[in-house]
Amino acid sequence: MDDNQFQIANFKLQTERYIRQSRFAPLGEDGQRRLMAGRALVCGCGALGSAIANALVRAGAGLVRIVDRDFVELSNLQRQSLFDEQDAAAGTPKAVAAAEKLRRINSTVAVEPVVADVNPMNVECFCEGIDAILDGTDNFETRFLLNDVAVKSGIPWIYGGCVGAEGQTMTILPGETPCLGCLMETCPPWGSTPTCDTAGILGPIVGVIASIQAMEAIKILSGNRAAVSKSLTAVDLWQNRIRQIDVQKLLEAADCPTCKRREFPWLAGREGSRTAVLCGRNAVQITPPRAISSLDELAARLSPHFALVKNAYLLRFRAEDCEITLFADGRAIVSGTDDIGVARSIYAKYIGA
């Protein structure tokens, strides 16, 4: 087969693969071609990230870069749709396990796995050449960092979050729609919001929120920005409620440090937690910028699931082969690892960041 024949065969193959998609008139063949040149960053590849990456790779995005700091565990399989028992037994990094699966699904998409903890130092590098950022993270700290980098570089990004049977999503088109800072003003105090590991999570809500996020990305990558949602969408699959809150008003109302004052405090490293490996102790110290809301409130959330040691100054419990000691000022020492990514992941899962 010469080059030309190869290209014709390849074109036919691609046309056939995406025929049901390009037949949808608002997308069409032009939209499909733009989508196939589009580049997406999936930040975090747990439940939301798996489902988002799956949808985008099947749909034929040009490049899907997947960044995740975590490893597959058995307790992930109930909702994290790209992983299986083998991945859990082997403890494969999620980004790597996801990429292997995704390449078998669609070998024509460039899938780039990156095993890393996203932080102010590396986040801009991951966003290089990216057309849409998708939120698959499990904590607000990383979301505020993504919000800073997205607004600074003018890259659309799609917030999504889930806990229990409910979830929300909002698309941010920098300069056109309010950003996460407009909506939330500040990152909630560390330890103040429920996490999937303390409040639980059901698989189907992940599918709903991730599907909305993936559809928003398909609109953006295919050049259909006008179809992007201007609302915060909140879905509760247990109470059977779907709500859309028009947030456009925030664009004028909020004096947002990120999109109005363009200060990007998270990207500058002024906000966000600090970490230090404690030499010779196989432990990592994590210091959030502000005190946690309440040690008692956190103890109430953790006590049904962990044997807690608690006194006026600290809380201590074991999770994932590590011992976590949390002080009233929010500082935590995670013993049993010297890996900052592992320690930050544990903090986000059980305390909430």
Add this chain to the structure above:
Amino acid sequence: MQIELNGENREAPEGITVADLLEVLKLAGKPVAVEVNRELVIKARHAEHHLAPGDRVEVVSLVGGG
């Protein structure tokens, strides 16, 4: 007075503000988006926005898992 909160009727003290309501719901200081009669009430106005009988209030707690 009666208000509708997240689709359900509920008794609330006369003239209660959005901020008071969040306090009652133990959501003060938590990340929320509040809508009254299909109109977003921005955080800076929570303490001065008084609810009226029959108001339809939606409180969305923003969640961080994923």
